[in-house]
Amino acid sequence: MSLLLRRLLNTAAAAARGPLPIRVALTDTAGRGVFATRPIAAGEVLHSAQPLVSHPSRSLLHEVCYSCLRRKAGKGGDSSGGCYFCSDACRQHAQGFHGIEKNVDWSLLDDHCSSRGLKYPYMVKRLACMVISGAVAADCLDILQPAHLHQSIITEMEEEFELLDSTFRKAGFKEELATFFTKQWYINVLARIRVNAFRIELVASSYEDLLSSAIASVACDASVGNAVYMLPSFYNHDCDPNTHIVWLENADAKLKTLRDIDEGEELCICYIDASMDVNARQKILAEGFGFQCRCLRCLSGD
Numbered sequence: 094m095s096l097l098l099r100r101l102l103n104t105a106a107a108a109a110r111g112p113l114p115i116r117v118a119l120t121d122t123a124g125r126g127v128f129a130t131r132p133i134a135a136g137e138v139l140h141s142a143q144p145l146v147s148h149p150s151r152s153l154l155h156e157v158c159y160s161c162l163r164r165k166a167g168k169g170g171d172s173s174g175g176c177y178f179c180s181d182a183c184r185q186h187a188q189g190f191h192g193i194e195k196n197v198d199w200s201l202l203d204d205h206c207s208s209r210g211l212k213y214p215y216m217v218k219r220l221a222c223m224v225i226s227g228a229v230a231a232d233c234l235d236i237l238q239p240a241h242l243h244q245s246i247i248t249e250m251e252e253e254f255e256l257l258d259s260t261f262r263k264a265g266f267k268e269e270l271a272t273f274f275t276k277q278w279y280i281n282v283l284a285r286i287r288v289n290a291f292r293i294e295l296v297a298s299s300y301e302d303l304l305s306s307a308i309a310s311v312a313c314d315a316s317v318g319n320a321v322y323m324l325p326s327f328y329n330h331d332c333d334p335n336t337h338i339v340w341l342e343n344a345d346a347k348l349k350t351l352r353d354i355d356e357g358e359e360l361c362i363c364y365i366d367a368s369m370d371v372n373a374r375q376k377i378l379a380e381g382f383g384f385q386c387r388c389l390r391c392l393s394g395d
């Protein structure tokens with residue numbers, strides 16, 4: 094079944110289920126948030142979401158699907174062109190932007206990212222290829238909240254932009270870049286990816302998956318990649334969340350309640366490892382997401 098047909102069927106199925114039990118509205122202190130529009134039982138799937146943009150972890154480029162981040166199972170799938178595709182539907186979906194990405198020599202960007210441990214520039218690179226191919230609009234992430242950036246970070250981003258710009262130009266994409274690819278575009282996109290990207294860890298669904306996850310986590314590769322979504326980006330954080338985001342077999346996310354929810358209650362997920370102590374959580378949330386967490390758990394010092 095083609096990806097387009099699957100998306101149409103999903104939309105039709107969603108329409109048959111009725112409206113989502115959530116709405117996005119302003120909170121008192123945390124910008125926009127997601128609220129329940131009716132009582133919701135623990136364990137209910139609120140909705141699913143497909144990525145706007147995603148990218149496999151660097152060390153798993155040949156082990157997970159270029160398009161949906163599904164792990165390679167045995168010798169199946171199509172590994173032609175240096176990347177792995179788990180199905181024809183994924184290959185077709187990515188055809189335009191993969192066609193661009195595979196014709197560019199990314200070695201300078203690879204060196205830059207691996208020496209600094211960076212992963213988000215790869216997502217901007219992927220998004221730029223998607224824009225050039227016409228798969229998405231250049232402003233598709235504009236609605237998301239950006240990170241506050243210090244001047245030192247902006248200077249680093251400007252250098253990265255130059256690197257990516259010259260890489261694309263060397264590969265002959267001068268005219269295609271003219272319409273959108275500016276320093277400001279690069280910084281705007283990266284600022285949004287920094288706040289809204291999810292690190293994707295698949296739930297093991299079989300004995301083989303469990304084994305490869307165990308091996309991957311020893312090799313520090315528990316995550317198959319990173320992705321940015323639209324609706325999941327509006328969920329605020331709580332260190333004792335009532336909702337969580339899960340990935341079963343690929344980058345398609347499911348938002349599920351963790352306990353019974355009242356109508357009107359805000360639905361929050363936990364952005365970080367909730368098992369850390371209050372000081373570590375506060376530090377990461379302040380440095381990574383720019384806010385001081387004032388959830389009940391933090392206020393009680395737990």
Ligand SMILES: C[S@@+](CC[C@H](N)C(=O)[O-])C[C@H]1O[C@@H](n2cnc3c(N)ncnc32)[C@H](O)[C@@H]1O
Nearest residue numbers: 123124125238288289326327328329330382384
């Ligand atoms: C993924 S966005 C969530 C949606 C965001 N509120 C919006 O309006 O788009 C993450 C940002 O929301 C804000 N935020 C999330 N949880 C928060 C909280 N518990 N307290 C204060 N701000 C929060 C922070 O600015 C954070 O960087």
